[in-house]
Structures are given as structure tokens and as C-alpha cells.
Amino acid sequence: MVTPTAGDFLKKRLIKNRWMYYMLAPGILYFLIFKYAPMWGVLIAFQDYSPFTGFLKSSWVGFEHFRIFFSEPEFWMLFRNTFILAVYNILFFFPLPIIIALLLNEVRKEAYKRVIQSLIYIPHFISWVVVVGLAYILFTTEGGIVNELIFQYGGEKINFLLNPDWFRVMIVSESIWKETGWGTILFLAALSGVDPQLYEAARMDGAGRWKQMVHVTLPAIQSTIVVLLILRMGSFLDTGFEQIFLMLNPMNREVGEVFETYVYERGIQQGDFSYSTAVNLFKSAIGIILVVGSNYFAKKMGEEGIY
Template structure:
């Protein structure tokens, strides 16, 4: 039973790791891995010296912070709210409805956003106009780009993110709630003093894992939302790697950029795991 999973990780996760070698080479597809010239950390020096480096870092970091602040807590909140529902049919119906967006591709999600928010017949702008306001160009605005991206992420993935938290909530001992009720605790105090402490370890582990992909914002969504008017705030590492690696064929340089991003994620996982253990949690290592 383990074999398919083990093979998957070996073939698609570990074997491709040899590809990071080209970050230290002047890689040529015609000469291959072993015949291409080695250049050491030259690509990293070039990247850090690029005027775009701080722009990319700032845009990626801000969007990553937004995801942590606004997206990560929402599945916890929704799971807590669903846990309070006592009518099982109602609870399952809501769960199914909020799971559905996860199965839509980003092409569909961004397409829906364009239909809703465009100034030419978009439902949101038409409603604003009918209420006496001026239409807002959400899709071409620098100030709205990050809000749009995070909003799409919340709509698409919040429901799916509740699965692990609901599973953790299902494992809470009912006797703890009975003891809390006997002590006079209401629903709010039961949640604060019983429910949240019971799932705290799950929250910490998922937060640590989330920090491992802190700078991974998802190429497809950002790429589809980008346009010349919002590129100053929307250009991130993933789109830059695509442009340099795929469009310009600079494989070594783009690999170096992606490797830098992965190292940052690895360091953040180690740091978060260290602090988790300092405050008495188990962590992941």
C-alpha cells in the first residue's frame, strides 16, 4: 500500500532535485548537466544585484503576509462555526457548498472575477453605478490587485482548508465539554478553554508547513491576474522565473531564483519549528 506513494515522491520529488545543479552552471540543453560550464554562485550575485530583486521580494513578501493574516485563520474560524451546528444535514450541506470552489481551476476563478469586476458590464460595477457611485477599475488598479488575489484565494480554498481542522475537532473528548458545562462555562468559554487548546497542536503544525511555502503564491493565479497596469505590485518570483526561464530560455538563472526562494522557505520552517518547541509545542522535527 505504501509503494505508490513512495514511488510518487521518489520520481516526482526527489529525482527532479538533481535539477538544482544547473543553478550553479551556465547550462546548455545541448551539452547536458555534466558538460555545461560551472559558474558557482554567479547567477545568485546577478540576481541580488538586479534592480528588480527588491521589487520582486517586496511584492512576494507582502502577498505572502496577506495570505497568512487573512487566509490562514479563516479555515479555523469556519471549522469552529461548523462544529457548533447541531443539525447534521444543514452542516453537511454547508460543507459541500464551501468545498466546491476548490475543484475549480484558477482559469475559471479568474474568469469569474473578470466577469464580476470588469467596468464593462461587470455585476459589481453596475451595482455601484446604480447606487450612485463611480465605477472602480478593480482589474487594472494597483491598489486593488492584492485584495483581489487574496479574495480569490479565500473564496477558492477556505472551505477545503477546514477539513483537517474539522477532523481535529472530531477528536476532542466530549467529557471535556461536559466538565466545562458543569463548571458553568457557556459556548464561548467552551470554545476558548476546550476547543482551541485541543486543536492548538494541529494549528501550529499547519502554520509551520504553511511557512514552508511562504513565498509560493501560485504561478497560475498571479499570471492570469497580471497586466501592464498592475505589474508594479503583481510581479512576483513565480512570474519572473517563468519569464526568464520559459520565455527567454535562461534556465540556470531562473533555477537560481527559484532555489533562493526555496531556501527562504526552508529557513522559515526551521525557525517556526524552533519557536514552536520553545513555547511547548511538538513541531514537525
């Protein structure tokens, strides 16, 4: 009797599950072509890259671009602006989908619940160009609805769009309006998996709706919250290029210029590809450190983490 080898076993398994692998193929090809293959482009961060000489013939400069970037006077301005916006997003934007999901979970009328969900999902599908355009229409001093209301009630018009003090508030508010509803999807899915018997046991112990939420609902979705927070830390410094680029103007640039807009300016507008790649690679390295660090602390707190 011939003993089947590992190769025979693998071949049999591939044939048995071939349709599953066929369905996986487009996704795998997508990541290979558009995610992994472009990673070779980070090499130009260590080169004096020229499109005319290409990757192979461009001269190597090591960490020279990083040294120049860290010595630039704009570095601390960019880091400060990006960091502050990132912290605002964590403090004000990240908890809101959780809160809204908890509130929707308490709605017992399915028809009302679906209508509310649809209404808060819609802004996600609106482009940032339209969102910023709406912001300009609402908050401009020349006929903007908000300023007209302020003026009618005896106040002075506020230049929301040019005043640096309002820039970060506008950015975070737009993000909340556009993406909060969409962010509730994962939390609602997690809430649907909570065992109803836990609520029955809590009610038998005399727990009201508030205590049920605190002692049953939140602990049940705690692992989901932790995992999403860890993943969010990976894009901690990703403040959103399109939105900020559209909201920037000479009056608020001092508080609005971030790494992404700076990379666009140096890389696309000025053609300094190696330098802009170095800046973006620095930002990505910070994201990796934050993911590893937050995952480490999550495990220390007794959570599973992401690996």
C-alpha cells in the same frame, strides 16, 4: 539451536507485511521519480547550463547567477511583492479555515452541517482559469455586475482589474473564496477528536458556548494549528503562479510581479534556465529557513513541532 540473525528477522517481517509494502510501493515510486529525482536539476543553478551540452558538459559558474539576481533592480520589487502577498495570506487566509471549522462545529443539525460543508468545498475543485474568468466577469468596467451596481447607486465605476491598489485585495479574496472551505477539513478532523467529557465538565463549571470554545476547543486543536502553520511557512513565498499570472497586466505588474512569474518569464519565455533555477532555489532556501525557525520557536513555546 541456530540463533536467528537480523537478516532473518528482517526477511520474516518483509514477508509478513508484504501486502502493506506492495500498497506503499506506488507512493514511494511517485516521490522518487517526481520529487527526488528532479532535485538533481538544481545543479544548473551553479552552471552556465545549455540543453545542447547537458548537465555534465555545461561549465560551472558557482554563485554567479545568485550575484546577478541580487544586484538586479527587480530583486527588491519581487521580494516586496511576494512578501506582502505572503503576509496577507497568513493574516487573512490562514485563520479563516479555523474560524469556519469552529463555527461548523457548533452546528448541531447534521443535515445543515453537511450542506454547508459541501457548498464551501465546491470552489476548491474549480480551476484558477475559471476563478479568474469569474472575477473578470464580475469586476470589469464594461458590464461587470459589481460596477453596474456601484453605478446604479450613484457611485463611479472602479477599475478593479487594472488599478494596482486593488490587485492584492483581489488575489487574497480569490484565494479565500476558493480554498477556505477545503482548508477546514483538517481542523474539523481535529475537532472530532476532542473528548466530549471536557465539554461536560466545562458546562458543569458554568461555562457557556463561548468559554467552552476558548478554554476547551481551541486548546484541544492548538497543536494541529501550530503544525499546519509551520508547514505553511515552508511555502510562505509560494503565492501561486497560475492565479497571479492570469491576473497580471501591464497596469498592475509593478505590484503583482512575484518570484514565480519572474521565474516563468526568465526560464520559459527567455530560456535562461540556470538563472531562473537560481531564483527558485533562493525562494526554496528561504522556505527551509522559515520552517526550521518557526519549528524552533514552536518548541520554545512548549509545542511539539514537526520534528
